Amino acid sequence: ESYLDGYNYSSGEQYNDDEDRPSFENLLTKKGTLVDHLMWQLNLSRFEGTELEVSVEIIGNIDDDGYLRSTVEDLARTTGTSEEFVEGLLRRVQDFDPPGVAARNLQECLLIQVQQFGMQGGVVDSILRHHLKDLEARRYKQIARALGVGIQDILTAAKIIAGLDPKPGHIFAQDEIQYISPDIFVYKVGDDYVVTLNDEGMPMLRINPYYADARIKELDSGTEEYVSDKMRSALWLIKSIQQRQRTIFRAAKSIVKFQREFFERGIECLRPLVLRDVAEDIGMHESTISRVTTNKYMHTPQGIFEMKYFFNSAISITGGDFIASESVKRKIKELIEAEDPRKPLSDQTLAEMLASGNINIARRTVTKYREMLRLGSSSERKRMF
Missing domain, CATH: 1.10.10.1330 (RNA polymerase sigma-54 factor, core-binding domain)
Structure with missing residues (x-):
């Protein structure tokens, strides 16, 4: 495969230094x-x-x-x-x-x-x-x-x-407003979900035509070796980025397959899923899946979510089934939001209410999830009221 041909460089004879020079905006850091x-x-x-x-x-x-x-x-x-x-x-x-x-x-x-x-x-x-x-x-x-x-x-x-x-x-914390540009779009077409990469945020990488053509000109051996080495490095970088994009795409498709019920009905249907599940599904190592899903976002019919959001441990429920830990946290949050602020629900009461809905978890687990949600204890919530 020729990455010179595939990455949009012109083979014309005229070169514009301003076009090939990095823009001022690209030199800015935040x-x-x-x-x-x-x-x-x-x-x-x-x-x-x-x-x-x-x-x-x-x-x-x-x-x-x-x-x-x-x-x-x-x-x-x-x-x-x-x-x-x-x-x-x-x-x-x-x-x-x-x-x-x-x-x-x-x-x-x-x-x-x-x-x-x-x-x-x-x-x-x-x-x-x-x-x-x-x-x-x-x-x-x-x-x-x-x-x-x-x-x-x-x-x-x-x-x-x-x-x-x-x-x-x-x-x-960043002072400016942080806008999220999804890396993946998920659309429902008929009865299927279509996954597409968002290429707008990806630069159109190319080999500078000046250096590409320099290879075929008469160069001394030292210069030719230097240019060839840099060309190989540039092509390796382009190929690596292509491979990473393919891996993100495959991981996203696997997530959509495992979490189809979530896309259909929402967070209450989020199922337990770990990195190993997706890694085995697409034939990759768990660490690779962890890297390509970190700080990557997916635009779905249910909203925009970080790809890591879809990975959840399993909580057993009545009947031998399992529910995602994130769904349990959501239920705890909903119960607290609906409580009488004059009589806040204790963690033990929350555990009993969850048990009535076939979610059997210990009071200490409720406490742990409540603290992860940054929600105060019942006494703290009562004082706030």
């Missing part, structure tokens, strides 16, 4: 994202093989506020590793800058910062571990009695805690 910052640190760290792949997956599941939006259990299932292995890597990622990143909840976020600032083991550490609710309620005397310290020590610790960052990722 503020790096939190993910960029974490990946930069990851590449400087000693992560290899599976450690590197799982760490990339962890970083890919950190939201804009800097919190881990997936569970260790889900990450272990997705990557085919153990929870202990993922937990160990998570601890290492939590040592990255900014302090508090990759935490699973506010308490862990603040404790990570305390540890990095060398304040572990003191009054601040004890308050965060055992008296965070009392601190929120400003029960300073009660905390002082429990810790056996003076009230002034508690006030000083409270001031330090107030200075910690509850959203460590916010410093990387």
Whole structure:
């Protein structure tokens, strides 16, 4: 295959320097994202093989506020590793800058910062571990009695805690509005779903005709070897991008096949799906599927979703069937939104309500999912009202 012919370069004799020179706009850069910052640190760290792949997956599941939006259990299932292995890597990622990143909840976020600032083991550490609710309620005397310290020590610790960052990722927030351009379009045509790549965002790559023609001119051996080497590199890059686009397309088609009910009826029909399912379906490695679905978006009849959204762990329900964890989170969110704000639902009540709908999960699982949704406890929601 000739990538010179396939990538739209003119074979004319006249060359316009302005056309071949990179535009000023292409030289502009914008503020790096939190993910960029974490990946930069990851590449400087000693992560290899599976450690590197799982760490990339962890970083890919950190939201804009800097919190881990997936569970260790889900990450272990997705990557085919153990929870202990993922937990160990998570601890290492939590040592990255900014302090508090990759935490699973506010308490862990603040404790990570305390540890990095060398304040572990003191009054601040004890308050965060055992008296965070009392601190929120400003029960300073009660905390002082429990810790056996003076009230002034508690006030000083409270001031330090107030200075910690509850959203460590916010410093990387983009000031400008971020518009999402889908990488994949999914249309329903008759009874089938058609998947197409969005090529508008892809530059039309080509070999500069000047250098392409330079190969056939009389050059000294050193120059000819240099030009040929750069030509091979350019062709390899073009071929790699083509291959990546094909992989994204195949992964998208596989997702549509597995999640057809979602496209038909919505989030309540999102089915459990892990990277391994798609990888085996299209004959690729799980790490490849993870890379090509990160920060890639799909425009569907149900709205625009990140491709990773369609990967969910399985929650067992009555009758031996399974439901996607994302669907369970959605149901918890809907129940809380519909509650009487004067009498908020406890996590135990939420678990019982889910059980009445054949979704049997423990109260602690409800708590975990509620915290992932950034929803307060029943007492916190009542205070807000």
